[in-house]
Amino acid sequence: MKYRVYGVLAVALGTFFAAQPLSAHHEILAKFDDKKVTTLKGTVTKLDWANPHVHIFINVTAGNNVANWAVELESPVDLGKAGWGRDSVKPGDALTVTGMSARNGSRQVWATSVVMASNNKKLFDMANAPKPPAATAGGPTPRWPDNQPRLGPAPGQTGYWAQPSATMLVQAGANVQSDNYGLLKNIGDVDKVAPFQKWARDLFELRQREFLKSDPMYQYCMPPGGPRQFQLPYGIQFAEDRDRKRIFVFVGSGNRNYRIIYTDGRAQKGQLRGDDDNPLYYGRAVGKWDGDTFVVDTKGFNEKFWFSNGGLPHSDQLHLIEKFTRTDMNTLKYEVTVDDPGAYTKMWSSSWNLKWVAGEELPVYYCQDNRP
Numbered sequence: 001m002k003y004r005v006y007g008v009l010a011v012a013l014g015t016f017f018a019a020q021p022l023s024a025h026h027e028i029l030a031k032f033d034d035k036k037v038t039t040l041k042g043t044v045t046k047l048d049w050a051n052p053h054v055h056i057f058i059n060v061t062a063g064n065n066v067a068n069w070a071v072e073l074e075s076p077v078d079l080g081k082a083g084w085g086r087d088s089v090k091p092g093d094a095l096t097v098t099g100m101s102a103r104n105g106s107r108q109v110w111a112t113s114v115v116m117a118s119n120n121k122k123l124f125d126m127a128n129a130p131k132p133p134a135a136t137a138g139g140p141t142p143r144w145p146d147n148q149p150r151l152g153p154a155p156g157q158t159g160y161w162a163q164p165s166a167t168m169l170v171q172a173g174a175n176v177q178s179d180n181y182g183l184l185k186n187i188g189d190v191d192k193v194a195p196f197q198k199w200a201r202d203l204f205e206l207r208q209r210e211f212l213k214s215d216p217m218y219q220y221c222m223p224p225g226g227p228r229q230f231q232l233p234y235g236i237q238f239a240e241d242r243d244r245k246r247i248f249v250f251v252g253s254g255n256r257n258y259r260i261i262y263t264d265g266r267a268q269k270g271q272l273r274g275d276d277d278n279p280l281y282y283g284r285a286v287g288k289w290d291g292d293t294f295v296v297d298t299k300g301f302n303e304k305f306w307f308s309n310g311g312l313p314h315s316d317q318l319h320l321i322e323k324f325t326r327t328d329m330n331t332l333k334y335e336v337t338v339d340d341p342g343a344y345t346k347m348w349s350s351s352w353n354l355k356w357v358a359g360e361e362l363p364v365y366y367c368q369d370n371r372p
Contacts, residue, residue, distance in 0.1 A: 026052075027181040030213035032072075032100035032110040040069055040109065041117070044093045049076055049086045051366050052218075056114070058095060069107045071097050071114065073124050077234060077363040088123055089116075095123075138328035141292070144242075149292050149326045151238035151247065159358045160252065161332050162235030166352035169227050169308035169336075171195065180233065182310025184208055193312070200313040200343040207311030216305055221367035223257040223281040226307030226320060227336050230354060234363045247287065247294075252362040261285040261296050268299055279316055281305055294324040315342025330356040 028034075042058035045068060056071040073079060079088075089095065094117035099109035114123040122128075142154040153159045168182040174192045177185040184190070190205045207214060216222040229236055234252030241248065245264035251257045259282035268286050279302035287296040301307070301318045323335040335351040338344065 026215065026218040027179075027183055027212040028100070028110055029183065030211035030215075031102060031108075033103050034100050036101040037098065037112075038101045038109060040071075040095075040097045042069065042095060042097070044089050044091050044095060046091060047086065047089055051075055051077075052368055054079055056089060056095070056097075056111075058097065067107055069097075069109065071095075071099065071109055071111050073111055073114075074126055075365060077365050078126065079124060082126060084124055089114075094118060138330045141326045141328055148289060149294075150240070151294065151324060151326060151332075152240055157358070158361055159356050160235045160237040160360065160362050161230075161354040162233070162252070162357050163355040164231050164334075164352050165354075166350070167231045168310045169194075169231070169312055169338075169350050171348040172350055178310060180309075181212060182231075182308065183212055184310070193310075194338075195345045195348055197343050197345060203313045204311055212311055215311065217254055217367070221255045222305045224251060224254045225259075225281040225283065225301060225305050226314070226318070227322075227334075227350070228306060228308050229254070229259075230334050230352075231309045234365050235354075235357065237362050250362060252365060255367040256362075256365065257281075259285065261287045263287050263289075268297065279303075283318075283320070292325060296320075296322040296324070298322065313343050314340050317342040330358075332356070 040058065040060050042060035044056060044058055046055075046057040048055040048057070052075060054073040054076055056073070058069050058071060059066050060069050079085075096113075096115045096117055097109060097111050098113040099111040102108040111124065113125070115121065116123060142150040144150060167180045168176070168178040170176045170178075170192070171194050174189075176189045176192050179185070184193075187205070187208060190201065190208065193204070194200075196204065212218075217224050217228075224232060229249065229251045232251070232253035236252060237250040239248040239250065245262065247261045247263065249259045249261065251259075262285065265288075266286060268284050279300050281302060281304065283298040284300040285296050285298040287294055289295070298320045299318075301314065301316065303314065303316055306312065307314045307318065317340050319339040321337040321339070323333075325333040325335075327333055332354045333351065334354060335349065337347060337349045339347045
């Protein structure tokens, strides 16, 4: 399978921003300093409603000088679900913006408040955005005619899995807190996360201390292989091709990639005249049903991606055993055992749940849109 990799975009704002890349959907603290809050008053020159983040460009006057600033917001998916759109602001609108300053000193802010100057109406307020409706009653697990659980929607329905109960891969029994990107709340918890080899532990701590700024999925749109695809905000969707004995897993985040899990009993190796001699982002996966649980064995990963939010390292020896159990209509239990003697001192495991988002297809999100 081939993957499109989009280069890091640059938004041209005169000569100043010509060489300033805007990263993909990222750990906010990697780019912005929450200890340096600034307030700007200016006039909108452009609204860039595009992935990975929406930007409002405003002219800010200071004395006799006018400078153009980039105000960064959430993705179009997040803002759209909260009720905002391309017409929420337009060129000529006067705004007051409060937000975190860019760490590199460039004219960029991450907005925590955007207020229309004419009427003091607060715009793009994610903290007070409308909440999604509560999940309906679970009901029984939908099944195929042969009584095998369905991983995807029932006939005539749509839906996908999202809202993971954990957004970082942590060994079972560890009490570790992180944000939605996998950034530890307490850097002192590094050693609790997994049974690291020393090199892997040191690399993980470095990535954490750098606020995950080197994340290859956000910097270069590398696919989110491994458990990470089940930790991301825009969910996953199963398409079960029972005739050809394979299951597609479509990933809503990253760059709308997909993986294939074969259920035809084939050997776990690459295909001739295909991927027979190269490791893959999603590895080579073979699966089978064990009662109501779908068990997937995956090997053959490359080392070009982060296999978890937060930057957990892995080697080319990574071997995963994943288990998927749809316990009822709205709940998917995900369990994973990590076997990687190149990066960890022993096998370890973790688990979390995903919720069913009924009546919707996967959000339309790309790591980076093609912009002119």
